[in-house]
Amino acid sequence: MAIIIVDLSLMLKKLLSLFLILLISCGGGGGGGGSDDGGGTGPTDPAPVAIFSGSPTSGPVPLTVGFLSGSTNATTHAWDFDNDGSPDASGSSVSYTYENTGTYSVSLTVTSSGGTDTTTKTDYITVNAVPPTAAFFGAPTSGTPELRVQFTNTSSQYTQSSWSFGDGSTSSEDSPIHTYTATGDYDVSLSVTGEGGSNTVNESAYITLTDIATPAMIVDSKYTDTTTGSSVALDIKVLGVTGLAAAQAKLTFDTSALTIGDVTAGDFLTGNTDPLFIVTNEDGAVTIYTSSLSSDQPTSDGDGVIATVNFTVNGSTNTNLNFDSANTIMLDVNGANIAINGLENGYLILE
Numbered sequence: 001m002a003i004i005i006v007d008l009s010l011m012l013k014k015l016l017s018l019f020l021i022l023l024i025s026c027g028g029g030g031g032g033g034g035s036d037d038g039g040g041t042g043p044t045d046p047a048p049v050a051i052f053s054g055s056p057t058s059g060p061v062p063l064t065v066g067f068l069s070g071s072t073n074a075t076t077h078a079w080d081f082d083n084d085g086s087p088d089a090s091g092s093s094v095s096y097t098y099e100n101t102g103t104y105s106v107s108l109t110v111t112s113s114g115g116t117d118t119t120t121k122t123d124y125i126t127v128n129a130v131p132p133t134a135a136f137f138g139a140p141t142s143g144t145p146e147l148r149v150q151f152t153n154t155s156s157q158y159t160q161s162s163w164s165f166g167d168g169s170t171s172s173e174d175s176p177i178h179t180y181t182a183t184g185d186y187d188v189s190l191s192v193t194g195e196g197g198s199n200t201v202n203e204s205a206y207i208t209l210t211d212i213a214t215p216a217m218i219v220d221s222k223y224t225d226t227t228t229g230s231s232v233a234l235d236i237k238v239l240g241v242t243g244l245a246a247a248q249a250k251l252t253f254d255t256s257a258l259t260i261g262d263v264t265a266g267d268f269l270t271g272n273t274d275p276l277f278i279v280t281n282e283d284g285a286v287t288i289y290t291s292s293l294s295s296d297q298p299t300s301d302g303d304g305v306i307a308t309v310n311f312t313v314n315g316s317t318n319t320n321l322n323f324d325s326a327n328t329i330m331l332d333v334n335g336a337n338i339a340i341n342g343l344e345n346g347y348l349i350l351e
Contacts, residue, residue, distance in 0.1 A: 045114035048074040052108045052119070058126040064097040065125060067106070071117075083107050083120065098127045101195060128162035129196035132158040136190045136201065144212040145343060147180045148223050150301075151188070152216045166207065168348030179223070183209045212342040214240025217249060217328060219321050219346030220305075226313050227351050231261070232344050234321060236288065236307040238268060239301035243332045246276075246291030247270075247306050250327035257285045257315030258348075265290060271297030278316075287327065299333050313348065321346035 017072030039271040044315040051070040056063070061252040069077050069092040078087040081096045083105035088096060098104065109118040140147065142301045153161055153175045165178045180186060185205040192199055212218070228230050236249050246269075253260070258283060268276040271294025280287040288307045292298050311321075323343045330338035 006104065014175050016255040017186060022175065024096040025087065036333070043111065046073045048072065048110045048112045048117045050074070050108045050110045050117040050119040052121075054106065058122060059128065059332065060130045061101050061127050062099050063125070063127045064095055066093070066095045067108075068093050069108060069110070071108070071110045073112050073114055074273075075112045076110065076118075078109040078111075080107040080109075081125075082131060083122075098125060101127045101129045101213050102341070103127075111344070124136070129194070130157045131196040132192045132199045133157070134190050134192045134196035134199040134201040136188075136203075138188065138206065142208045142210075143208060145183060145209055146222055146340070147207070147209050148177060148347070148349075149180065149207060150177050151190075152176055152193075153190065155192045157196055158194040158199075161309075162191040162294070164189045171263075172322040180209050181209055212239065212344060214342060215242075215244075215330060215338055215340055216240060216342030216344065217323065217340060217343075218344035219251075219323075222344060223347050223349055225349050225351055228313055228316050230313050231310060232313060232348065233308055233310050235266065235305045237266075237303065237305050238301045239342070241330060242301045243302075244330055244335040244338065245299045245329040246285065246289070246303070246335075249307065250285060250287045250324040250330045251309070252285045252322050252324055253311070254315070254319050255315070257317070257319035258321075259313060259314055260286055261310035263288060264308050265311070266305030266307050268300050269297075270294070270305050276282045285324070313350070314348060318350055319348050321348070 028291060049072045051065055053070065054065045054067045056065060060220060067079060077090055077092050078088065079089045079094055081088045104153055105122045106124045107118060107120040109116065109316040110279040133156050135156065136151055136294065138149045138151045139328060140149065161172060161174050163164040167180060168190055169178060186207040187202060187204050189200060192209045218236045218237050218239060220235040224232055238244060238247060263279045263286065265275060265277040268292055269292040276291045276293055278289040290306050323347045325343055328340065330340055
């Protein structure tokens with residue numbers, strides 16, 4: 001019978017060497033110290049996560065939105081408010097104003113030593129158009145025919161205008177001028193349209209025209225379209241008078257806009273003899289006096305021209321020819337005053 005002799009100490013050494021090899025390959029250390037000298041991986045920084053919210057997320061233009069980052073493990077923040085690929089702001093709490101209508105996607109990119117993360121909220125912000133509001137005023141709003149009214153559009157958030165003047169006339173101009181030719185009350189409406197919709201305002205009996213009270217003295221024509229350098233002739237007329245024997249009219253004007261020329265007598269007080277006719281020029285004023293000298297027609301009734309005044313237009317803006325009411329009179333055959341109930345100035349409109 002064979003006898004096997006086993007060397008236990010040698011076997012133990014081999015087993016211990018195998019154990020150490022296995023321990024090292026599994027990341028274990030060679031000793032009891034805290035250092036990692038055996039080739040294993042150390043701890044790493046956590047990756048950032050991009051999170052954000054905004055408020056409000058919809059509203060009328062211009063819309064200011066506040067954005068707040070709720071990101072974790074982030075050290076920098078880059079915001080792209082219209083998702084065009086270019087950063088618009090930095091910081092964890094920011095605001096941005098949207099100046100144009102539309103729908104906008106928003107992106108936030110955060111970074112740290114642990115990496116980078118981006119989140120995008122598609123169609124997150126909606127900026128709505130503001131509805132238009134129609135509004136206007138006109139001047140003057142009352143008078144006698146013809147009445148030339150300047151309308152001014154004070155609407156907001158609009159791109160197109162549509163006017164109705166109440167006499168069958170319309171306009172699409174922004175701030176038109178309209179002339180009313182007949183007595184009555186006129187409703188005026190304005191409709192405006194914009195990106196946010198449409199709106200209409202109606203003003204009932206906004207314009208009122210009444211017949212001029214007589215006896216009256218007027219500049220005819222009331223409105224004269226002209227140009228710089230032009231000559232204009234304006235009649236001084238009486239309306240609805242009875243028993244007129246003499247009249248005086250004093251007119252004032254801007255000498256930088258008008259240069260007075262010839263002043264000639266009208267035929268209203270002409271009978272078998274031309275009327276007395278006296279013209280007195282002052283700086284910026286002219287006084288015209290006329291009276292009947294006719295035995296066959298000492299007085300006149302009705303409507304007629306007592307004088308014609310010629311001017312040269314010097315200025316480049318609209319100007320007026322105005323009655324001086326304190327020095328404008330009508331007299332009967334006895335020299336008594338005839339009450340003047342209406343005066344109407346003249347207006348030169350330069351094109």
